[in-house]
Amino acid sequence: MNGTPKLRAAVIGTGGIAEQRHLPALRSAADRIQVVAAVDVDPERLARFRDTHRVPRGYRSTAEMLAAEEPDLVHVCTPPFAHVDAVVHSLRAGAWVLVEKPACLSLAEHDRISEAERDGGPYASVVCQHRFGSAGRHAARLLAEGQLGRPLVADCRTTWFRDHAYYQVPWRGRWHTEGGGPTVGHGIHQMDLLLELLGDWAEIHAVTARLDRDVDTEDVSMATVRFASGALASVVNSVLCPREESYLRIDCTDATVELTHLYGYGNADWRYTPAPHVTDPDRIRRWRTPPAQVRSSHTAQLDLLLEAMDTGRRPPASGDSARRTLELVTALYESAFTGRTVGRHELTPDDPFYHHLHGNTPGWVPSGTEEGSTA
Incomplete structure (x- = not known):
């Protein structure tokens, strides 16, 4: 310049x-x-x-x-x-x-x-x-404008692989240095995109486990999320998956939109499938024609x-917009620790999980961990 x-x-x-x-x-x-x-x-x-x-x-x-x-x-x-x-x-x-x-x-x-x-x-x-690849922004516009109909059901999966050697780095897999496991360290990307597409979430019910890796945190989490719109989403975050994949699917009344990638996507990684009653070729063509390609990237x-x-x-991705994703992560952990459904409105400063993602829960051991292990 x-x-x-x-x-x-x-x-x-x-x-x-x-x-x-x-x-x-x-x-x-x-x-x-x-x-x-x-x-x-x-x-x-x-x-x-x-x-x-x-x-x-x-x-x-x-x-x-x-x-x-x-x-x-x-x-x-x-x-x-x-x-x-x-x-x-x-x-x-x-x-x-x-x-x-x-x-x-x-x-x-x-x-x-x-x-x-x-x-x-x-x-x-x-x-x-x-959030910022051209195809992702295109999908967000379509959903916001109602062009795919009303969102109903979503599937959000981060199924990656991190071996035992990965966790030899001292700060990884520790509550006080990484904050949590794959929920906050890996799946947060795909969950953030899910929220960008579906908007505000209302409540979540989750489980976590430490099944194989030598960490203090979880190595897998699963959750069901209810959105303010009424849509339901299934969320999986794992570092135990030899066949790695990032997958997002949203079923709407008029179409299914899907994204399959790993660590970043281009326009070709998105698919739109019209419902049987949607036959207008121009409408379908608009779904399948995002702007000039910008890959998701830093x-x-x-x-x-x-x-x-x-x-x-x-x-973008600052202030309340960024906080919303961390709220979802926080509530996922709180639900897993307490065994109850957690609403977004509960995440106030008098909630222990507001201050620590593990809520300072003493002696907690994730489900699936061998008896005698410590968290």
Whole structure:
């Protein structure tokens, strides 16, 4: 952009997600953004990252970097337990934020982030990249406009595979560092897309289990969700599935819409099946013709965040929009711990699950765990 100074960006946390997802997104916007600094507590990892990606300066702490660089945009890519402080400090320093999921480990922490935002920016946007592929946005419009009829039944599955070695990383699979298991760490992507398509949820009944992995949390969860519209959804999150798949299906009165992918989708991954009574070929063709392809990705989300920065408006996947997904995750855990159906309206500050996803439940052992194990 001729004559316009580039935005100054910094990356906090220089592990795999920063290298594999955030740096490519930042490079795609190189005409607008200059990556000026990186932060990591591991000096060797920080040095490798800077050398590989030609990042001019490195810091061992967020506070030091913010004071020296005054960035416009900060990408937070640390393990989940370190997110909230990095996000809050960046916002208070005047930087907009793109933070990896989960943005934080509780609704209480999410509300700390909201309190640090200011009208007109800066804001913090949570990585929810599956909302932003062209085909996903097309499906959301069709559903919002009633073009597929009334949503009735949905099936949302994140059936992935993470072996025992994956959990040798000390912070994974631990309540106090990751926040939870595949529900919050993996399935949150597909559940977020489900909410983007079907809107507000009302109540949830869930079970969780620790069947095979050496973790403190669950390695599988299953839930039934009732939406405000009356639609019902079945949700499965698992890291025990050798044949990996992400699957979403919504049956409406006039059509079924399906998405099958793994870690990201394109237009061709979506399918529309008309009900027998729907015979208008032009109507069906409109369903099956999304806009020019934009794959679901960090790049797609970053583009929308930059648009919001230009206009000083709240970006997608921030504030209440991001909180809604964390509310669903929180209620899923609360239902699994307590054995009862949990309504969205119950998630208030006097609820222990508002403060911790495990509700500080003492001595809890997930169903399916061998007797004598501890949580």
